Amino acid sequence: MQMSVMQRKPRTGRGGKLNPDVQGKIGQQLRAMYDDVVKEGVPDRFTDLLRQLEEPKDKPLDANQSAQLDQRSDKERG
Amino acid sequence: MAPTRTVREELLAAVPSLRAFAISLCGNVDQADDLLQETLYRALANINSFQPGTNMSAWLFTILRNLFRSDYRKRRREVEDADGSYAESLKSYPEQEGKVEFEELRQALKKLPPDQREALILIGASGFSYEEAAKICDCAVGTIKSRVNRARTRIAELLSINSVEDFGPDHTTRAVVAGTRR
Numbered sequence: 001m002q003m004s005v006m007q008r009k010p011r012t013g014r015g016g017k018l019n020p021d022v023q024g025k026i027g028q029q030l031r032a033m034y035d036d037v038v039k040e041g042v043p044d045r046f047t048d049l050l051r052q053l054e055e056p057k058d059k060p061l062d063a064n065q066s067a068q069l070d071q072r073s074d075k076e077r078g
Numbered sequence: 079m080a081p082t083r084t085v086r087e088e089l090l091a092a093v094p095s096l097r098a099f100a101i102s103l104c105g106n107v108d109q110a111d112d113l114l115q116e117t118l119y120r121a122l123a124n125i126n127s128f129q130p131g132t133n134m135s136a137w138l139f140t141i142l143r144n145l146f147r148s149d150y151r152k153r154r155r156e157v158e159d160a161d162g163s164y165a166e167s168l169k170s171y172p173e174q175e176g177k178v179e180f181e182e183l184r185q186a187l188k189k190l191p192p193d194q195r196e197a198l199i200l201i202g203a204s205g206f207s208y209e210e211a212a213k214i215c216d217c218a219v220g221t222i223k224s225r226v227n228r229a230r231t232r233i234a235e236l237l238s239i240n241s242v243e244d245f246g247p248d249h250t251t252r253a254v255v256a257g258t259r260r
Contacts, residue, residue: 018227018230018231018234022234023230023234026202026230026233026234026237027202029180029183030183030198030199030202030203031202031203032180033102033180033183033184033203034098034099034102034199034203034204035098035203036098036180037094037097037098037101037102038094038097039094040094040097041094042090042093042094042097043097043111045111045115046097046114046115046118047090049115049118049119050089050090050118050122
């Protein structure tokens with residue numbers, strides 16, 4: 001993933017009314033708040049969701065195969 | 079076609095930051111997770127329109143941002159009613175002190191117009207470049223820059239920050255007290 005995560009240069013100049021120290025502190029707080037969530041990783045809800053949605057499409061052969069197997073075993077049982 | 083292994087891994091890798099973006103936008107974890115879920119459904123349904131080798135993260139952020147904005151009017155009512163709901167949802171967290179401090183910032187973020195809020199988060203926290211943020215928000219680079227500047231100034235006003243010392247615990251306490259009185 002190509003993200004310029006580390007390119008956070010302190011900015012002065014335009015909108016320079018804001019004290020750079022204050023601006024830096026706001027940035028720091030914002031990132032701390034954000035990273036706090038990032039650290040939680042991927043909740044199960046979403047790993048499950050991705051897995052669930054992908055499996056049926058992902059392995060059509062397996063699905064067919066297992067369906068055939070099911071039919072076969074049904075016949076055997078019947 | 080089903081997503082390939084790599085695409086799926088990229089999706090998963092992008093989720094933590096995407097979720098942080100959603101929570102920062104919504105100011106409410108439950109609402110953010112619903113938004114994220116909708117985003118992932120959309121992404122999977124349209125996975126073929128994603129061009130491998132391009133920025134998966136930026137693609138997902140664009141989807142989430144558009145969903146958030148298209149739903150904004152309805153959402154805004156809920157957010158206004160749900161003041162303090164994030165603090166409520168944090169009761170089970172162990173490190174409460176730090177979280178309360180973030181809560182102050184979250185409340186300030188909520189008061190920003192959505193265009194400023196999204197610009198500030200994308201640039202200030204998600205780590206996108208101005209060019210990437212402009213694409214995500216479908217506007218000019220200069221527009222993103224001025225939104226970020228306005229957002230920073232407004233946040234400083236909202237938090238009544240005049241100097242770095244104002245970030246101390248006294249300030250947090252004051253703001254929390256003021257918040258409950260409102």
